[in-house]
Amino acid sequence: MDLSNSRYKRVVIKLGTSVLTSGSKKLDKAHMVELARQMATLMRSGVEVVLCTSGAIAAGREHLLYPELPDTIANKQLLAAVGQSQLILAWAQLFSIYGLHVGQLLLTRADLHDRERYLNARDALTALLAQNIIPIINENDAVATNEIKVGDNDNLSARVALLCDADLLLLLTDQKGLFDADPRTHPEAHLISEVANIDDNLREIAGDSVSGLGTGGMATKLQAADIARRAGIEVVIASGHHPDVIIKVSSHQAVGTHFSPTENPLESRKQWILAGPKAKGRLLLDAGAVKAVSEKGRSLLSKGIIAVEGNFERGATVELLDQDGHKIARGISRYSAVALRIIAGKHSDDIEPLLGYDHGDAIVHRNDMVVL
Numbered sequence: 352m353d354l355s356n357s358r359y360k361r362v363v364i365k366l367g368t369s370v371l372t373s374g375s376k377k378l379d380k381a382h383m384v385e386l387a388r389q390m391a392t393l394m395r396s397g398v399e400v401v402l403c404t405s406g407a408i409a410a411g412r413e414h415l416l417y418p419e420l421p422d423t424i425a426n427k428q429l430l431a432a433v434g435q436s437q438l439i440l441a442w443a444q445l446f447s448i449y450g451l452h453v454g455q456l457l458l459t460r461a462d463l464h465d466r467e468r469y470l471n472a473r474d475a476l477t478a479l480l481a482q483n484i485i486p487i488i489n490e491n492d493a494v495a496t497n498e499i500k501v502g503d504n505d506n507l508s509a510r511v512a513l514l515c516d517a518d519l520l521l522l523l524t525d526q527k528g529l530f531d532a533d534p535r536t537h538p539e540a541h542l543i544s545e546v547a548n549i550d551d552n553l554r555e556i557a558g559d560s561v562s563g564l565g566t567g568g569m570a571t572k573l574q575a576a577d578i579a580r581r582a583g584i585e586v587v588i589a590s591g592h593h594p595d596v597i598i599k600v601s602s603h604q605a606v607g608t609h610f611s612p613t614e615n616p617l618e619s620r621k622q623w624i625l626a627g628p629k630a631k632g633r634l635l636l637d638a639g640a641v642k643a644v645s646e647k648g649r650s651l652l653s654k655g656i657i658a659v660e661g662n663f664e665r666g667a668t669v670e671l672l673d674q675d676g677h678k679i680a681r682g683i684s685r686y687s688a689v690a691l692r693i694i695a696g697k698h699s700d701d702i703e704p705l706l707g708y709d710h711g712d713a714i715v716h717r718n719d720m721v722v723l
């Protein structure tokens with residue numbers, strides 16, 4: 352297979368637990384070495400590879416011979432702490448067969464959102480790649496609490512793709528790609544080979560993981576695809592067991608489900624709004640405000656807010672919802688939740704008299720907003 356015509360310079364490859372275990376309870380090292388071989392082929396042909404690997408918890412269970420532990424957060428952390436070292440050991444050994452070194456980065460949401468930590472992580476990634484070392488990334492499950500977790504490696508890998516400015520995000524899983532229904536429960540489902548736009552209809556057909564092996568199923572893969580393609584990154588979801596899948600996708604052969612990047616990628620500030628901090632609150636909008644925001648690209652004014660959920664400070668990320676509860680945008684609020692409860696539904700001229708101060712008419716300015 353010819354990789355010399357690959358358009359890609361840097362690819363992020365995410366391997367789900369389902370791929371690493373081949374559906375069993377153990378790491379399938381025979382298959383992992385095959386994946387390492389393909390990644391090594393890419394590296395040799397000048398395509399840089401960043402590996403986002405799941406499987407720590409599965410490896411922990413295997414190493415401790417499947418202990419009967421109550422399903423608590425602390426026990427998951429225990430399994431991840433034991434399993435991550437086994438996982439990285441396995442990858443280091445498998446890549447060494449191909450003469451490659453690996454470097455481990457365990458990240459949490461905080462590493463991606465705090466500007467200084469973000470730049471540190473980016474520098475580490477770039478330094479590894481400059482020395483032809485494969486960065487191997489997982490969430491730091493042993494210490495990450497729910498508050499600071501990305502939560503699933505699909506979303507983590509999309510953020511890593513943004514972080515390292517990749518051209519391709521390849522999500523490898525136990526299905527051939529995205530189907531028009533979950534093929535586990537709908538054997539007649541069809542593979543969708545090309546996705547031009549991610550909308551609510553598509554989100555509805557992307558279900559959760561039912562195997563008990565993975566986290567998030569297709570739902571989180573679609574979230575990841577949405578984040579990456581809006582940043583101008585191509586995305587492919589494919590089977591990790593398809594022969595030569597990594598090489599085929601990297602040489603632009605049609606495998607799995609391909610998502611084209613959006614025509615006008617978001618600038619980095621808006622990428623950050625989309626993929627950045629968890630939303631701290633939600634603003635429910637009336638029909639006029641929904642139209643102004645979604646169709647006319649306007650800022651959100653106080654008049655169009657019907658209700659405010661959550662407790663947040665000025666500068667927090669919030670979601671904007673229509674009256675049916677659909678998310679229509681995400682942005683940064685210029686007012687706190689307390690202030691918004693006072694001025695919701697009121698005219699902009701009333702802000703100063705009601706609050707005694709004024710941060711401007713825009714509650715969420717269009718420059719601080721991503722329309723979904």
Ligand SMILES: Nc1ncnc2c1ncn2[C@@H]1O[C@H](COP(=O)(O)OP(=O)(O)O)[C@@H](O)[C@H]1O
Binds near residue numbers: 526557
């Ligand atoms: N529309 C869909 N198309 C394909 N798979 C789907 C769909 N909806 C739900 N799924 C489920 O998503 C699973 C893959 O996700 P997951 O179990 O999290 O694996 P991974 O460990 O690779 O992340 C599939 O096994 C499948 O049951």
Ligand SMILES: N[C@@H](CCC(=O)OP(=O)(O)O)C(=O)O
Binds near residue numbers: 366367405566568
């Ligand atoms: N960080 C966890 C995996 C989380 C996750 O998203 O799993 P998966 O859906 O299998 O990619 C682990 O290493 O076990």
